[in-house]
Amino acid sequence: MSTILKSTFVIFGLAGLAGGLLLVGCGKKTTNGGQKAGAGNSVEIQNAGSDTMVNLAQAWAEAYGAANSNVDVAVAGGGSGTGIAALINGTADIANCSRAMKSSELTKSANTHGKDPKQHVMGLDALAVYVHKDNPLEEITIEQLGGIYGEEGTITKWSELGVKSSDGNDEIIRISRQSNSGTYVFFKETVVGEDKEFKLGSRDLHGSKDVVELVGNTPSAIGYSGMGYATDHVKMLKVAVKKGEAPYAPTLQNALDKKYPISRPLYMYTAGEPTGHIKNYIDWCLSDAGQKIVVDNGYIPASKN
């Protein structure tokens, strides 16, 4: 065999190998419903999803792990969409979602796992509209928010809302979220409109905390995030549905009474009816001990039926 032939053979062999590795890497990973028995009979539950819920989920996991040393709950963030994708792909046992699963996602999960995904309401969150603490604005309507954030909205200046930003810049700096965040989807549905889109040009940040931090540093910015993330540098606006209606502050009570217009349930999804360790874990999260952690994290407990 000539050297050229030999090297050609090697090149193709290696190409095949590399290609094969890539394909294998993309293959579906499966777990057997979180019942993976590790060393010493300890069980690991994979829990991924919403950035809004990541602190809450972490607190649950720690408290549960302290009480049940044989169960280890691994929590990851990344956004509701990421959690759902992980649930569908089988890399997560529980998906945390700050929005409901879309019908396309429900079908996909049912097709993959052979059973309908199960929804669990774990608590409520009020989405606060944040401005810089020096901003004179106190209240805003959903219509105005739609005008600021929506694709067809025309509001771009603070003077159109009747205020002057403390740094003299009249342009409203819109802070939004990346599109796989449940917060983004929920805000879009509630404020911008179900079939409408966000106006392009908003600064799309990657975490609930980042939004609040950036608003706190930017006098002419407006942003939205979970109310649990408030700091001393920002102000939460009171929100009214329409002009002329009474505005409500994002407080526990207002959200429980359903007066505050931008509040939403926080969900956990499992691939089917949960069993074993996963069921125990979700039941514990919904117990008094678990729901106390919900309140401690600035959210509203799920009402008991």
Added chain:
Amino acid sequence: MLHRSKYKALLEGLIEWIIRICGISAVVFVFAIFLFVFWQGKGLIFSGEFDFWKFLTTKEWYPASESNPRYGVYALITGTISVTVLAMVIAVPFGLGAALFISEFCSPKLKETLKIVIELLAAIPSVVWGFIGLTIMNQLIMELFGAPIGLTVLNGAIILALMSVPIIVSIGEDALQAVPDSYREAGIGLGVTRWQMVYKVLLPAAKNGLLAAVLLGVGRAIGETMAVLMATGHAVHIPFDAEFPFLHGLDSVRTLTATIAAELGETARDSSHYQVLFIIGILLFTITFAVNLAADLIVKGIKGK
């Protein structure tokens, strides 16, 4: 004649083959990766619904829309170009200046120290640069330029400039070192000043190598992801217009790389959104390939002389 044992000959053959495989494997991996990226995106390219011209020339980027998804990357391309161009405007004078200083003007001791420090600059992880952009540079730009928000083209460009300077310096310095000493001696013999030496002798002699250094710096800047994702504000926005100064350095933009990084995690495998992100990958691959090829051809030009 030297007598070699059969064992030694075999060993040498083996080592030769191992080295050959190492060399070939790089080629194989590049091809495998390109094939993989193309394979992931091809479904949409050949679906008939995908208009490549529209993809390149419209700015509506609504890949996650349920009702009306639109895939226009024009704004993202302008984002990448604006950040890269401004980064090079900053990095090229600094990089080439530093390369000249290290190669021609400083003492051998200082030279070693500077080279080590500059290589250290290249070792800082990009997420750290991004963090510096998000926190320190954001505040600085707001204060120095009176910008309403500091996450801008300028911010990303400064960060990218700092990241590509080490590449430009080390390759530029090699190019200057490659100028034969006889040129310098001839120059000194003619009694030229240091400035004349640089301007009339070294720069013309090393121009290909220096250009290659700049182009590799460009390649680094285009491909960078994490730092620009954090520093540019991640807003779908075109920073150019027809009036002077044409490029608005204080606008927020979003780059091609950042879009892939921010959105790939959420997408379901083989959905249109997933595929369009891989088409962006092909686009980036093509751009960096063109830049690197240009750099290579130019370097070859040096050797030809």
